[in-house]
Amino acid sequence: MSALDLDLLQSWEGREETNEDVITLPQVQMLASTLDQDPEEYLDGAILPPLYHWLYFLQPTKFSDLAPDGHAKKGAFMPPVPFSSRMFAGARIDYLGDLRIGERVQRTSTIQAVRYTEGRSGPLVFVTVVHKISNENSVALVEEQDIAYRPKTTIRESASGPKTTMPDTDFRREICPNESLLFQFSALTFNSHRIHYDLPYARSEGYPALVVHGPLTAILLADLVTRKCNRPELSHFSFRARSPLYLGDQINLTGQRVESTVELTAFSAKGVASLNAKAVLR
Numbered sequence: 001m002s003a004l005d006l007d008l009l010q011s012w013e014g015r016e017e018t019n020e021d022v023i024t025l026p027q028v029q030m031l032a033s034t035l036d037q038d039p040e041e042y043l044d045g046a047i048l049p050p051l052y053h054w055l056y057f058l059q060p061t062k063f064s065d066l067a068p069d070g071h072a073k074k075g076a077f078m079p080p081v082p083f084s085s086r087m088f089a090g091a092r093i094d095y096l097g098d099l100r101i102g103e104r105v106q107r108t109s110t111i112q113a114v115r116y117t118e119g120r121s122g123p124l125v126f127v128t129v130v131h132k133i134s135n136e137n138s139v140a141l142v143e144e145q146d147i148a149y150r151p152k153t154t155i156r157e158s159a160s161g162p163k164t165t166m167p168d169t170d171f172r173r174e175i176c177p178n179e180s181l182l183f184q185f186s187a188l189t190f191n192s193h194r195i196h197y198d199l200p201y202a203r204s205e206g207y208p209a210l211v212v213h214g215p216l217t218a219i220l221l222a223d224l225v226t227r228k229c230n231r232p233e234l235s236h237f238s239f240r241a242r243s244p245l246y247l248g249d250q251i252n253l254t255g256q257r258v259e260s261t262v263e264l265t266a267f268s269a270k271g272v273a274s275l276n277a278k279a280v281l282r
Contacts, residue, residue, distance in 0.1 A: 005082070006116055009125065012079035015111045019057045022104050023048055027055040027188065034184045035223050044102040050222040050234050050279070053099060053133060053141060054215055057107045058190040069201075070192035079114055081125045083149040085205050086193070088214045089126065090146045090240040095233070095282075097140035099133065105140075107133045112144065125149045153206035166267060169254040171228040175220065176250050177212050185216045210247035217245060217275050221264040224253050225279045229262065232281040239277035243268075 029039035031052060042049075061072040074080045099105060113128040126148050133141040182196050194201040195211045202210055218239045225232065245251055250269040255262050264277040 006114075009079045009081060009114045009116075012111045012127075013114055015077060016108060017077050018106060018108045019059075020104065020106050021056040023053075023056060023099060023101050025101050028052055028101055030184075031055060031188055031219075034181065034188065035220070037223075042101065046101050047233065048099040048101055049226060050095075050237055051093070051215070051219045053143075054219075055188055056105070057131075060190075066192065069205075070194040070198075077109070077111070078129075078147070079111070079127060081127065081149040083123070083125060083151050085150045085152055087148045087150070087241065088145070089148040090238070091143055091218070092238040093141065093143045093236065095141055095235050095237075097135070097138060098233070099135060099140050103135050105133055105135050107131055119150070121153055122151060152204065166252065166271060167254065167256070169256045171224065172252060172254040173220075173224055173227075174250060174252055177216075177245075177247060179210075179247065181216075182210060182212065182247065185213055189213075189215070207244060208246065212245040212247065212249070212251070214239075214241040214275065217241075217251070217266045218277060220251075221253055221255070221266060221275070221277045222279065224255050224264065225262050225281075228255060229257065229281065234279055235282045236280035237277065239264075239275055241275050243272055243274045245274050 025042065025044050028042045028048065032039045032042055059072065065073055067073045069084060069086065071086060108131070110130045111127065112130045115126050117124050117126065126146055129145045129147065131143045131145065132139050186192070186196050191213070195205055195207060196213060197210065199210055221239070222237055245266065245268055252267040253264070254267065255264050260281045262279040262281070264279060265273050266275040268274050
């Protein structure tokens with residue numbers, strides 16, 4: 001990438017937009033059902049579960065404004081990165097207060113940084129976006145998202161990364177995502193990225209099978225904390241995606257608690273640590 005192109009992309013730094021929404025109960029109950037929980041456990045006025053804020057502030061992109069991959073065309077809020085493959089590479093979320101079901105909220109989003117690097121699979125552009133979600137009292141949540149873009153690559157036969165012996169952990173859960181799970185999560189998050197439902201397209205991006213959403217895996221790990229630690233409130237949650245997980249994989253979700261911190265990992269069936277996360281309990 002030329003310096004001129006990078007200068008163009010970095011001119012998006014500081015770009016900001018603000019949106020409003022209401023944390024409605026049906027979306028919470030539908031995601032709880034998708035995670036195989038009893039939806040009736042969630043009521044108006046309750047604290048929003050960890051990471052459920054991803055159900056809100058969804059942008060209603062017109063069909064004619066979608067790029068070939070199913071995402072909104074770049075060049076408006078997100079910079080016009082010329083690479084066609086997009087990944088949600090990681091996030092760091094700080095909970096400064098409580099978001100509650102039923103309240104009206106506002107989100108201010110800012111392009112914090114655009115950077116170019118060379119990874120193991122070739123060139124990458126990372127766009128870091130900061131979201132601040134406020135209720136009527138104050139800013140309740142701050143999230144930094146890392147969105148990665150890369151050129152299309154050849155098909156990878158399996159998830160990359162070093163194989164790891166499954167560690168002894170305080171708790172774990174096994175799950176094998178199927179088409180219904182991926183479909184419901186895509187629908188709930190208004191995500192039309194074709195790597196999650198269009199196998200020929202996923203293969204054209206270098207994937208051997210449909211890809212499990214990184215945010216879905218992160219939510220499953222946060223849900224593991226919720227189930228195993230007596231529904232705690234969090235002060236922090238962060239994750240980093242290291243390699244893809246695929247439809248039909250037997251995913252092992254694990255958690256190791258040390259005082260108020262829970263270290264979390266999603267392992268593929270081949271023992272590859274595919275996503276690492278950390279939850280800090282209040």
